[in-house]
């Protein structure tokens with residue numbers, strides 16, 4: 001008798017609830033593998049750690065840290081680490097599960113994992129951030145490793161934080177282990193092209209989807225929520241392809257310019273001001289007005305649960321590119337599908353980052369590094385090939401791209417599960 005998990009209480013719109021619904025929707029397409037589907041609803045391993053650190057003023061603060069390994073049937077765990085005040089075990093479980101699906105969707109030899117610390121990094125000094133990162137790494141050190149589970153950047157984490165994680169793990173194990181994390185600085189075994197890889201994948205999958213919709217990127221109006229690593233890189237690439245970025249929103253504000261922003265000016269403003277708020281090259285608007293903006297392409301690239309059923313009815317875009325993980329709740333997904341809005345789901349759309357993380361891991365093992373051109377050519381080829389296979393599956397069964405991505409990915413995960421068999 002399979003039991004549901006006692007310690008999470010998912011709702012229809014919560015991250016784990018959203019993921020469970022997505023799994024339920026794929027069951028009819030799994031054939032004999034449906035026997036194993038409960039595997040996908042039961043994360044393999046979850047670690048909650050206390051992260052005590054000494055603050056600069058001498059106080060001792062405690063933070064809650066997590067690392068979840070959702071499924072390791074196809075290889076070591078792989079997935080980012082998030083520093084955010086809203087991080088919970090339930091959120092990290094969903095993010096880890098989406099990593100299992102994403103890694104299988106692009107056929108990388110990885111399982112899915114994710115980690116996080118419940119904290120507001122903006123309130124920490126650089127030294128406090130370093131101490132917190134190092135203590136967290138040490139605490140999760142019992143389950144991570146180059147062949148076991150390989151963290152990477154996510155919201156509010158970056159190459160510097162990956163360098164601290166790599167150093168801490170290496171100090172604890174007694175030898176330099178560059179392959180324990182990806183998204184490192186290039187001079188510490190990082191890969192060229194990694195920083196912009198997720199945004200690039202959003203662009204490449206978006207370009208393919210636009211072609212199928214007969215939507216010309218030249219002059220296409222783009223709205224981007226979240227102007228960090230993913231959103232800003234994707235916005236720049238659409239701008240370079242002739243698109244106009246007409247709206248942007250982040251935690252500092254929401255801005256609009258019907259003629260398109262001057263991207264160089266906007267990037268410089270974000271760098272100096274810490275966000276899009278206050279940018280003079282556009283008008284400020286209320287946060288909720290962002291969802292009413294007249295645009296062709298909408299890129300949610302911030303956090304989960306942003307496209308609710310109510311917002312889905314108002315969205316004007318023809319194409320939604322999910323740069324963020326889990327931005328659309330299931331009821332909103334249905335409304336977008338009914339309204340004929342094409343959604344390229346997170347589990348393929350934002351897979352560019354983990355694909356170049358895979359390249360980084362391979363380069364670290366072989367100690368032989370590729371050029372940025374080689375990285376980008378290989379990335380584009382993998383993303384386009386994976387999307388084509390997903391699209392063929394969607395056409396064959398007349399299902400959404402999300403369910404088709406789950407169908408391709410879950411077949412791979414559960415085939416590995418069935419072939420390995422149950423131990424003992």
Ligand code: NAD
Pocket residue numbers: 153154155156157198225226227228229230231249250251252275301302303304323324325350351353354
């Ligand atoms: P980031 O920290 O670089 O940027 C996050 C952005 O979201 C910032 O611009 C921030 O201001 C904005 N934001 C935060 N709260 C917001 C709110 N309430 N409303 C509007 N905007 C808000 O993070 P990132 O790495 O760009 O990650 C963004 C999303 O992409 C996340 O869902 C993450 O899981 C996903 N993702 C990231 C990667 C990667 O390689 N970094 C890979 C795949 C998916």
